[in-house]
Amino acid sequence: MAAEETKVLQEAYPMKGGDGLYSYAKNSTYQRKATGYAKELIKAAIAGKLDKEILLSSKTFRIADLGCSVGPNTFSAVQNILEAVESKYQYYCQELNPQIPDFQVFFNDHTSNDFNLLFTSLPNDRGYYAAGVPGSFYGRLFPENSIHFVHSSYAIQWLSGVPKELVNKNSPAWNKGRIHYSSSGDEVVMAYKAQFDKDMEQFLQARAQEIVCGGLMVLIFPGIPNGTHHSQNQPSINFEILGSCLMDLARKGMISEEKVDSFNIPTYNMSPQELEAAVERNGCFSIEGKENLPLSVQSDSGDQNISGQFVESHLRAVVEGIIKQHFGEKILDVLFDCYRRKLHENFSIFESGKMGSFFFLLKRRAAN
Template sequence: MEPEKKKKMMMDSSLLQTDSPTMVSGNNSYNYAHNSSAQRKMMDTVRPRTEELIAEKLDLERLFMGAGGNTFRVADLGCSIGPNTFHNVQHIVQQVRHKYHMMTTSTAASPSSTPEFQVFFNDQVNNDFNALFRSLPPERDYFAAGVPGSFHTRVFPKSSLHLAYSASSAHWLSRVPPEVVDRGSPAWNRGMIHYGFAPKPVEDAYRAQFRKDMGGFLRARSEELVSGGMLVLVFPGLPDGMLHSETQAGSVIYCVNLSILDLVRQGVLDEDQLDNFNFPMYFPQPREMRELVEENQCFSSIELEVVDPEESTWLQGGVGLREWLVVIRSTMAEPFARHFGGEEIVDKIFDGASQKIEERAQVIMSTKCKELPLLYVALQRK
């Protein structure tokens, strides 16, 4: 590869160390809005849980008294560009409204007026907020606002939110752990793009980064939520004791890795390009999340568990091996293109990965865990 081109790519790839990627919008065929049905299935799986939670645990009288006025404030953290966020937010608003009506019809004392809803759509600054705003449902019954900035830090005023919600986003790291791209470190992830099939120090570095990020996430939310407010997270995780390499999703990422390795061997890609590319995601186990919640001390845990696969429409909907590849490509399309030098090469990587999946289908299908399980975390601010 020409030295200038290589130098530029290395500079671009250094962005990956500090920025988590954002979803592709516009007319690209890997546009997130058209390739996020798997994430939607995840949400549909846990919707009844969230509805039950709002019905049973959300004390509206206390919340309205505490925050003053009758505006109920909801935040969707890591909303992307839709349509999933609108779907999720609408359900939450509906459920809270329903709860309010139940409350006022069952008690003599009715609060002065029906609540109004304000929904904050949060994502990274480079999310396509214009695309998001353009597709806001015209019939919505809430006031909408965009909030740019990393959810690993404070993005709202103190005690201003009643319910914060995040779907398919909390497993994203704020950056690739620096050790995994450091040649002098025992955690250098040579020839690999994730920790699933990598040596243990690599996984340890990812775990440490997740602890730092999720610690910051919980600290920020503990300041932003009112007392009695709720934090609901759903994202891919692992049952206690399971390895990421034991899931089908982990194996599919490994096939992408093998395809990139082939292209390096053929001289199409540079070894450095492979060594400098890592997925900024970590799939925690419930016990790791429990530890972080306990360390934070500001939340009572209502639910914190892996969703039983029997209950999962996500599983029943059958996310196949090819669908996994689409999920990976649509969530990582932008950093892939930026790092490896354009769509053409990314097509090659994913064509190769598709072939690898075919060759290894039997092995992959026999992995311990057929999917990537979901972690459901519901916390209440003390």
């Protein structure tokens, strides 16, 4: 039965592997900033919300990072968690002088993730046993009641797949000429929203079975502030610019328009309110904390040209793989050259968009 539960077939959208110019390893500083801002929040969460009984009863403390990609961000996040757990353990148990438990860390991502780079990059001085767990986090990954702390950063905005209605010519949600819901009609937005609701239900149900009673889960994700229209957020503007470049290439005959019509970016930028509603529907977790993370896509210098290059390289590291899979490799340089020019021309519009990065702390409730 357990083996069957893990056989959830999902589409894979790995970040660009390797350590080249446009690799995720070299173009994920924005995500790294989120990890840095969350460090103190995680420390406070473990100090105040992790049950003492879990520490005293666990000979091995198990941590899972879902959507780990290739590093180094995942290693920083894991180290933050480990240090916070060690600190709390020492605080509670200093008089008893027990041995701190072993730590086991599970790095999870799709099977097509560059696990070779991940493992060759593991810190030599790590204080934990490392293991890779390939597979979609929209299905079961671990045995029941086996994980004490789950961390996932900049991953749950990815859907398990493109809503099927978007590529059905007979559907009101057919997303002709567009690659996202940014400038699309309500039917397209509703299809994305429905896919998000379904995926989040599966995600929370799987984690509810895997996390021990009293265990914690931290979710860090890019999204939009409550009440913000989807067309006003920066990722949507980003994808609208990229989509217009694909249509330019279609008009030049480099790709077919039908290819563009059948391509959609499978991400949904949720609001905190939408995640709260999903957690409430699931009923297995309590929300113990939530924060807005003060992140910006601006470069440190604030220079527009540098910021445009920063945005372009980060976007390419994230979406190059799915574009290559759908359109082939030949168009990549031309496509992103077009994107960079258009971004420069429309940077004020891009800057005017709203975007948030959010931190949620969930705790596994006692089973009924």
